[in-house]
Amino acid sequence: MVDAHYNEPRLVALYDEDNAGRWDTDFYAGLLGTEPLRIADVGCGTGSFAVELTQAGHAVTGIDPAAGMLAAARSRPGSELVTWLAGTAEDLPAGPFDAAVMTGHAFQCLLTESEMLATLVAVRSRLVPGGTFYFESRNPAAKAWLEWDSGRSGPELQESSAGTLEVEWELISVQEENDGAVVIFEDRTTFLSDGEPFASRSTLKFPPADLLERLLQEAGFSSTDWYGDWDGGPFVEATSREIIIAARCHAAAEATRRVRGTG
Incomplete structure (x- = not known):
């Protein structure tokens, strides 16, 4: 099920504004390097990173299940350099690819x-x-979902290219289990120019690092680097906000290793 804000044209048009931070894409671009690669951008969204990668000399296939996002991706300048596909990772062509990203x-x-x-x-x-x-x-240890509720503060006013927006969030439920938390939340946006409201409910999984490590091994990845922030710091299970993964596959299996801090 694709969340409503990934297909509603008025919300898709604002997606890049709402997600303007470059810490993740800059980090991944640095890891990918400058040598031309064949890259699969899985869940490519509006295609901003895919186009950026092609402009850096890579050959990129962008795939996403949301028709609204793909429409935005295909309309952006430089989109003709990318191969766009509808679907998920299982719908990717055989490749082969030198790298894949999922941001x-x-x-x-x-x-x-x-x-x-x-x-x-x-x-x-x-x-x-x-x-x-x-x-x-x-x-999951950082419990980011605790910040996803407007709560007592009420709706916020935000300026955008579509005018002033009234935005609020509600944390619907959190179910914490051994294999990670499942979090349901809703964001609501009202365009004050005409009063039109939109609501989109999302469900996200917060898998712990141990589960991700096991699944990576089962999938056939043989070595993994783990980072805990967008500066490339080590992953510390108790304190890191992010679990950032670079998982490699090799012709000969190798033991998975973690690059982690202590504490």
């Missing part, structure tokens, strides 16, 4: 172990030996 915490839209494993297997099967899958998930 914007899109991995958290996979709500079950079977869905996560299927995505990891699909990406792994399309990578060349030595290829790398880059993605991230919020660390």
Whole structure:
């Protein structure tokens, strides 16, 4: 199920404004390097990173299940350089790809172990030996969802290219289990220019690092680097806000290793 704000044209048009931070894409671009690669952008959204990568000399295939996002991606300047596809990782062509990326915490839209494993297997099967899958998930220990409720403060007013917006969030439920928390929240946007309201309810999974490590091994990835922030700091399970992963596959299996801090 694709969340409403990924298909509603008025909200899609504001997506890049709402997600203007470059910490994640700059980090991944640095890891990818300057040598031309064949890259799969899984969950490419409005295509901003995919186009950026092609302009840096890479050959990019962008895939996303949301028709609204793909429409925005295909209309952006430079879009003709990217191969755009509708679907999920399992719908990717055989490739092969030298690397794959999955940004914007899109991995958290996979709500079950079977869905996560299927995505990891699909990406792994399309990578060349030595290829790398880059993605991230919020660390459940940080409980980021506690910040996702307007609560007593009420709606916020935000300025945008579409005029003034009234925006609020509501945390609907949190179910914490051994395989991670499942969080349901709703964001509501009203365009004050005409009073038109939109509501979109989202469900996200917060898998712990141990589960991700096991699934990566089951999918056939043989070595993994773990980061805890967008500056490349080590992942510390108790304190890091992010679980950022660079998972590689090799012709000969190697033991998975973690690059983590202590404490």
